[in-house]
Structure formats: C-alpha cells, structure tokens
Amino acid sequence: MLVEYIPLFLVIAFAIVFAFGTVFSSKIFGPQRPNPEKLSTYESGVQPVGTTHERMSVKYYLVAMLFIIFDLEVIFVYPWAVQFKKLYLDPSVGTTAFYAMLIFLVVFEIGYLYVYKKGGFKWD
Amino acid sequence: MNLYDIIFYLFAIITIVSATFVVFTKNIVYAAYNLLLTLFGIAGLYVLLGADFIGIVQLIIYVGGILILILFGVMLTNKITDVPIKSGVLQVIPASIGVGMLAGILILIVTNISWRNMELTVPESTIGSLGMLLMNEYILIFELLGMLLLIALIGAANIARK
Numbered sequence: 001m002l003v004e005y006i007p008l009f010l011v012i013a014f015a016i017v018f019a020f021g022t023v024f025s026s027k028i029f030g031p032q033r034p035n036p037e038k039l040s041t042y043e044s045g046v047q048p049v050g051t052t053h054e055r056m057s058v059k060y061y062l063v064a065m066l067f068i069i070f071d072l073e074v075i076f077v078y079p080w081a082v083q084f085k086k087l088y089l090d091p092s093v094g095t096t097a098f099y100a101m102l103i104f105l106v107v108f109e110i111g112y113l114y115v116y117k118k119g120g121f122k123w124d
Numbered sequence: 125m126n127l128y129d130i131i132f133y134l135f136a137i138i139t140i141v142s143a144t145f146v147v148f149t150k151n152i153v154y155a156a157y158n159l160l161l162t163l164f165g166i167a168g169l170y171v172l173l174g175a176d177f178i179g180i181v182q183l184i185i186y187v188g189g190i191l192i193l194i195l196f197g198v199m200l201t202n203k204i205t206d207v208p209i210k211s212g213v214l215q216v217i218p219a220s221i222g223v224g225m226l227a228g229i230l231i232l233i234v235t236n237i238s239w240r241n242m243e244l245t246v247p248e249s250t251i252g253s254l255g256m257l258l259m260n261e262y263i264l265i266f267e268l269l270g271m272l273l274l275i276a277l278i279g280a281a282n283i284a285r286k
Binding site: 005009055056058060061062065066067068069071072073074075076078079080081082083084086087091093096097100103104105107108110111112114115116118119120 | 188250255
C-alpha cells in the first residue's frame with residue numbers, strides 16, 4: 001500500500017530539493033559584490049513607501065471564512081465521486097446515490113444563495 | 125529500520141521540530157508558517173497509518189483552509205514582530221497541579237496498556253469504503269451534514285454582512 005505513495009514522496013522530495021536548491025545555489029555559486037544600489041528593494045524601480053507590515057483589510061478574513069465552508073463541502077463529495085460507478089451499479093443503491101448528493105448540494109446551494117443575496121461575495 | 129520507519133521518523137521530526145518553533149518563536153508570522161509544517165507532518169503520519177482520507181482532509185481543511193484563516197488573522201493585527209507573545213508566569217500552583225495530573229494520567233495509560241506488535245494490515249484505500257458507507261448506512265447523517273454546513277454558511281454570511 002505504501003508503494004503507491006512512492007511517486008508522491010518523490011514529487012514532494014523533488015519540490016523541496018528544487019526550491020531550496022535554486023535559492024541557495026545562487027548564494028553559493030554566484031559572485032557576491034553588493035552595493036547599496038543593488039541591495040535596494042527594486043534596483044531600477046520605484047522606491048518603496050512604508051513598511052510591509054501593513055494592516056490587511058478584514059474583507060480577506062471573511063473571504064477565507066467562506067472558503068473554508070465551501071472547502072468542507074467539497075470534502076464530502078470526494079468519497080462519493082470516487083465510488084460513484086460502484087454505487088450506481090449496486091442494485092441496493094442505484095440512483096439513490098445521485099439523488100442523495102443532489103439533495104446535499106441543493107441544501108448547500110440554499111446557503112450559497114443566502115450569502116449571495118446578503119452580499120457576502122461583494123468586495124466593498 | 126526499514127523504509128516505513130525512515131518515512132515515519134522523517135514526518136515525526138518535521139512535526140515535532142516545527143511545533144517547537146511554533147511555541148518558541150517571537151514572530152507570529154513564523155509561528156503561523158511553522159504551524160503549516162506541523163499540520164503537514166501530521167497529514168503525512170495519517171497517510172502512513174493508512175488513513176489516506178483523513179490525510180487529505182488534513183491537507184485540504186487544515187493546511188489549505190484553517191491556516192489561511194490564521195494567517196489572515198495575523199495580518200489583521202497591527203504589530204507583528206515586536207509583540208510580547210509570552211504571557212507572564214501566573215498561577216504557578218494550580219498550573220503545576222494540572223500539568224502533574226495530566227502527566228500522571230498519561231504515564232498511567234502508557235504503562236498500563238499491554239502494547240502488542242501487530243502485523244500491519246493496512247487497507248488499500250479508505251475513500252472507497254467511506255463512500256459506500258456514506259451512501260448506504262449513514263445517508264441520513266450525510267444529509268444532516270449538508271444542513272450543518274448550511275447553518276455554518278448562514279452564520280458566516282451574517283458575520284460578514286451585518
């Protein structure tokens with residue numbers, strides 16, 4: 001069973017090695033002759049104004065909150081989607097699986113419409 | 125020490141080291157990013173235990189969702205770096221009693237259980253059987269979950285738009 005995950009582990013390992021490798025190899029192999037002009041944030045660009053530690057708008061938080069709930073909804077679709085063909089061919093389940101998911105989604109879409117009408121997706 | 129052990133210790137080290145950073149770092153942004161690594165390590169451990177669905181849920185909900193919420197929460201605050209995160213030492217005696225009792229219970233549990241070495245029988249994939257159960261025995265609970273999510277969505281909409 002673990003054998004199936006070996007490609008996944010390889011991808012993760014490659015991603016980590018690649019990310020760190022590209023960042024640090026330029027530090028290791030490249031020549032380092034810094035001067036104040038080079039070290040500025042945008043060498044040929046506009047001088048930055050202020051710090052990066054700005055307060056973000058609370059709107060982002062609300063979007064993230066809605067995102068998590070939709071995320072949770074998708075989680076429940078996965079087991080159904082993986083097993084759908086088997087469920088459909090199963091005589092004791094048949095089309096029930098389809099309608100069960102339809103009801104689940106319709107119930108959820110009521111919430112979606114509620115948020116839409118309430119203006120939850122508006123940015124301002 | 126086979127491949128399984130090596131992968132287990134890799135994820136365990138990732139989890140524990142990043143969790144230690146979460147506790148001890150002075151910058152809350154670093155703490156949040158280390159929490160990402162902690163949750164990722166736990167997801168890896170779930171997969172190793174054969175609970176692949178829980179592993180995916182851990183990745184999608186916690187790493188992808190809750191952590192973004194935490195990061196946005198951090199970004200909402202005005203000061204990020206120079207915040208005294210550590211609270212002072214308060215209530216030493218009740219705290220030590222609580223910690224001592226918890227440690228005692230944990231030690232009792234660990235020493236009293238007869239740990240057995242079981243032959244590993246990891247199921248192929250749990251998602252399939254989970255889908256079967258969700259659509260057969262627990263179909264009512266499944267629909268109720270839809271209602272629960274609806275309530276959560278309405279609550280979130282009400283918080284978002286007064």
